[in-house]
Amino acid sequence: MQDVQNRQDKRGIAIQKVGIKEAHLPFLIKAKDGSYQQVLARVRFTVALPSQYKGTHMSRFLEILMPWSRKPLAEPEMEAMLAEALEKLEAHAAEVELSFKYFVDKVAPVSRRTSVLDLDCCFTGRKEKGAPMEFQLGVEVPFTSLCPCSKEISSYGAHNQRSVARIQLRFKDGYDCIYIEDLAELVEKQGSSPIYPLLKREDEKFVTEAAYENPKFVEDILRDTVLALRELEGLGWFSVECENYESIHNHSAYAAHEEEL
Known part of the structure; x- marks a missing residue:
């Protein structure tokens, strides 16, 4: 089958960010006590596209994301995810953003009743080839x-x-x-x-x-x-x-x- 995305584009415009947005996947986020909290993340995952390529391979973003959604995720795992994107999508730069609700324990000041407070959080990783x-x-x-x-x-x-x-x-x-x-x-x-x-x-x-x-x-x-x-x-x-x-x-x-x- 023909690979249309790899066809040459002659307009001379490199695209700084192209990929997927509003993907929703579960992830395990490491808590301070060493445990892991499962969250539902809204994902934006992009790479830089050179001017000579017509398009990127959108399916590869989800192929990269899926295995990580079943593993604990912190900075080293995000860097590995981005390195994989640079290689598989032949890009010089990649970025992933995970937005999610994270819950922290709160203890009432007098009654000492325990509850959980939801916080809107975001992890963003940016990586260029050969750089941390x-x-x-x-x-x-x-x-x-x-x-x-x-x-x-x-x-x-x-x-x-x-x-x-x-x-x-x-x-x-x-x-x-x-x-x-x-x-x-x-x-x-x-x-x-x-x-x-x-x-x-x-x-x-x-x-x-x-x-x-x-x-x-x-x-x-x-x-x-x-x-x-x-x-x-x-x-x-x-x-x-x-x-x-x-x-x-x-x-x-x-x-x-x-x-x-």
């Missing part, structure tokens, strides 16, 4: 924020809201990436109070009063998060977005920052 993989971790961490201005001007009470920090990290070569659990704990400490899926009355009282005693603007949360991330050993680059879903406005308060270290 560049790995990027993305995590969205929710928390509570309480407005300092509202507390200052009100006779009683202060408006608070659910907030989120969207973190992207890349570590330098030779340094291990932080665990999702540790990053979530580090980031939620920069808000007014952590969020807990399960709270009894005594817990609700505790977190409400804790937030009231720790008011922060979105700018405060962002700056404190930046300072905390700068302390991570081996961190090479990061970006932070903080968003407060305002409870007294029909818009969000927003701040963003990125930094090369």
Whole structure:
């Protein structure tokens, strides 16, 4: 049968990313305690296509992905996956992105009831032929924020809201990436109070009063998060977005920052 994808293209345009998107597969992600958590990942998998080729071989992306969906997955496995793509698709660069829900244990502050909090996470690997993989971790961490201005001007009470920090990290070569659990704990400490899926009355009282005693603007949360991330050993680059879903406005308060270290 004729291989149409390998026919020559004369338009002279190399495509930077071509492949598959919105593929859904299970993966095993290593947890901090050494166990593995099964997640359902949404996958985007691409390679660079030289200008002389008409197309890439789409079926090969899934042929590469399928065996890895049954094995524990971390940075070394992602690099092996990308190396296989470079070889089988005869490309000079490849990228894979896995977006998934990851669950972390949360213990209520007073009742000590245990529940699990879902976090939106993303693993991204980029690799060029002959070079090490560049790995990027993305995590969205929710928390509570309480407005300092509202507390200052009100006779009683202060408006608070659910907030989120969207973190992207890349570590330098030779340094291990932080665990999702540790990053979530580090980031939620920069808000007014952590969020807990399960709270009894005594817990609700505790977190409400804790937030009231720790008011922060979105700018405060962002700056404190930046300072905390700068302390991570081996961190090479990061970006932070903080968003407060305002409870007294029909818009969000927003701040963003990125930094090369």
